[in-house]
Amino acid sequence: MQLKNEKTNLLLINPEEMNQVDKIAMQYLPVLTLMENAGLAVARAIMQFYKPCKILVLCGPGNNGGDGYVVAHILANEGWPVKVASLKPPEKGTDAYKAFVQWNGDKTDFNIQSVRDADLVVDAVFGAGLSRDIDDHISSVLKAADHLVAIDMPSGVDGKTGIIRGYAPHAELTVTFCRAKAGHYLLPGREYIGKLVIANIGIPENILSELSINTWLNEPGLWELPIADVEDYKYHRGIVNVVGGGTVTGAARLSALAASSCGAGLVHIFAFGSRDLYLLTSPCFMVDEGDFTDTLQDKRRKVWVCGPGLTEDEVKISLINLIKTNKTIVADASALTKENFDLLKQCAVITPHIGEFKRIFGDFKDCRIEAVKKAASILNTVVILKGPDTLIASPDGRVAVNCHANARLATAGSGDVLTGVIATLLACGMEVWEASCAAVWIHGEAAFLHNNSWPNAMDLIHNLGKARDNGRYHVEK
Ligand SMILES: NC(=O)C1=CN([C@@H]2O[C@H](COP(=O)(O)OP(=O)(O)OC[C@H]3O[C@@H](n4cnc5c(N)ncnc54)[C@H](OP(=O)(O)O)[C@@H]3O)[C@@H](O)[C@H]2O)[C@H](O)CC1
Ligand SMILES: [K+]
Numbered sequence: 001m002q003l004k005n006e007k008t009n010l011l012l013i014n015p016e017e018m019n020q021v022d023k024i025a026m027q028y029l030p031v032l033t034l035m036e037n038a039g040l041a042v043a044r045a046i047m048q049f050y051k052p053c054k055i056l057v058l059c060g061p062g063n064n065g066g067d068g069y070v071v072a073h074i075l076a077n078e079g080w081p082v083k084v085a086s087l088k089p090p091e092k093g094t095d096a097y098k099a100f101v102q103w104n105g106d107k108t109d110f111n112i113q114s115v116r117d118a119d120l121v122v123d124a125v126f127g128a129g130l131s132r133d134i135d136d137h138i139s140s141v142l143k144a145a146d147h148l149v150a151i152d153m154p155s156g157v158d159g160k161t162g163i164i165r166g167y168a169p170h171a172e173l174t175v176t177f178c179r180a181k182a183g184h185y186l187l188p189g190r191e192y193i194g195k196l197v198i199a200n201i202g203i204p205e206n207i208l209s210e211l212s213i214n215t216w217l218n219e220p221g222l223w224e225l226p227i228a229d230v231e232d233y234k235y236h237r238g239i240v241n242v243v244g245g246g247t248v249t250g251a252a253r254l255s256a257l258a259a260s261s262c263g264a265g266l267v268h269i270f271a272f273g274s275r276d277l278y279l280l281t282s283p284c285f286m287v288d289e290g291d292f293t294d295t296l297q298d299k300r301r302k303v304w305v306c307g308p309g310l311t312e313d314e315v316k317i318s319l320i321n322l323i324k325t326n327k328t329i330v331a332d333a334s335a336l337t338k339e340n341f342d343l344l345k346q347c348a349v350i351t352p353h354i355g356e357f358k359r360i361f362g363d364f365k366d367c368r369i370e371a372v373k374k375a376a377s378i379l380n381t382v383v384i385l386k387g388p389d390t391l392i393a394s395p396d397g398r399v400a401v402n403c404h405a406n407a408r409l410a411t412a413g414s415g416d417v418l419t420g421v422i423a424t425l426l427a428c429g430m431e432v433w434e435a436s437c438a439a440v441w442i443h444g445e446a447a448f449l450h451n452n453s454w455p456n457a458m459d460l461i462h463n464l465g466k467a468r469d470n471g472r473y474h475v476e477k
Pocket of ligand 2: 064123124125126127150151152153154155
């Protein structure tokens with residue numbers, strides 16, 4: 001198993017970090033060599049995915065444009081009809097300028113007509129150096145392209161946040177270098193990338209470990225799931241405890257069923273009422289009622305789900321007592337209020353969707369990665385910001401971006417299922433952030449396993465065991 005390598009392959013770099021990488025890389029290789037390698041990688045990808053056709057390379061004034069001149073050069077040498085349109089020539093003395101002066105093929109104007117005359121546009125206008133919204137002239141030119149390959153980023157997609165700065169073209173193919181950037185996976189940017197190719201341009205790998213980059217794509221390899229062991233017994237597999245509301249019971253039952261289906265050794269529900277309903281949900285559940293504080297004395301019952309289906313009072317009573325007895329708490333739903341801020345500081349994981357997140361932490365500007373990192377650090381709790389590109393942040397600064405999910409997960413009870421999976425992985429001893437990342441992935445996998453159909457929360461639960469195995473199998477292959 002090559003866990004370590006898998007993990008570094010999953011690193012996501014932001015433009016500032018990439019800048020640092022470049023600066024260190026210059027000690028090993030000249031920037032022009034990196035640029036030539038970058039251009040070669042883009043040209044190769046184009047030759048792999050397209051038949052020879054009329055190419056227009058749109059070049060900006062920075063190194064992204066520099067890469068573009070190199071691409072033009074290589075494709076023209078291969079006999080492709082290539083024209084270059086420069087937004088503005090690079091400054092004299094720069095590496096991009098060296099690439100610019102080497103282009104002695106056809107030049108044309110940076111305008112809509114030039115784009116219309118081409119079959120395929122190479123977008124080398126802005127990459128990591130995008131610093132502001134792009135203007136109307138540039139966007140109208142990019143907009144005219146029917147088929148577009150982006151170098152590093154479609155111009156206008158912010159590499160750090162995935163936010164669109166004014167306008168961005170939809171690329172069919174994006175070729176980036178060294179590692180993917182967060183903006184390739186964060187929405188809305190992710191929708192503009194097309195197929196993503198990550199090319200090695202000779203940057204030494206040790207540079208990445210020297211910089212403490214701590215953002216990853218959430219895929220198996222980032223974490224390792226425990227397997228069923230011959231010596232397993234139910235307490236070793238882990239006990240998941242769910243606080244069950246007295247009146248609204250569905251959410252807690254879904255969390256408990258999820259835990260039961262994805263490998264918990266034992267599932268308990270503490271019922272504030274409606275005991276029979278909880279009992280009838282599954283013969284696998286142990287259901288307790290009566291004095292909650294008595295129940296908490298059992299030290300083996302460490303991991304608790306608190307929030308789904310609970311009233312405000314039930315949340316208060318249970319959170320306060322769970323904290324007093326030093327339990328590992330996964331807080332969700334009704335527990336996630338500003339009023340509970342201090343109580344949430346004592347939880348292991350909280351799982352807000354964007355509305356709940358803003359309710360607790362207030363609104364934030366631009367960068368969701370920064371916002372969720374800050375939230376995790378303030379609370380000293382793992383924060384899972386749920387959404388189509390769920391972010392999982394640890395108080396120590398680690399963040400994972402999860403794209404392993406589809407829109408069909410947006411169904412009632414889906415969050416309760418996730419909570420149950422997180423608790424299961426905590427109960428079997430996984431580290432909190434890794435358990436949270438793995439649970440989010442398994443949850444997404446459960447939706448993918450429901451092929452071509454619309455899973456409800458029960459369908460997701462049904463798929464969890466297989467989904468968990470797939471998370472393991474992927475690494476063992
Ligand atoms: N290690 C690697 O990955 C390598 C990557 N390479 C490529 O280099 C670019 C990054 O190059 P950089 O020069 O830092 O930046 P850009 O080329 O993306 O753009 C900077 C210039 O663009 C101007 N700019 C930025 N935003 C706008 C805008 N909205 N409108 C107009 N002009 C804009 C900016 O002007 P300033 O006024 O802000 O200074 C710059 O002139 C990376 O993406 C890769 O493609 C290298 O090949 C080496 C290896
Ligand atoms: K670009």
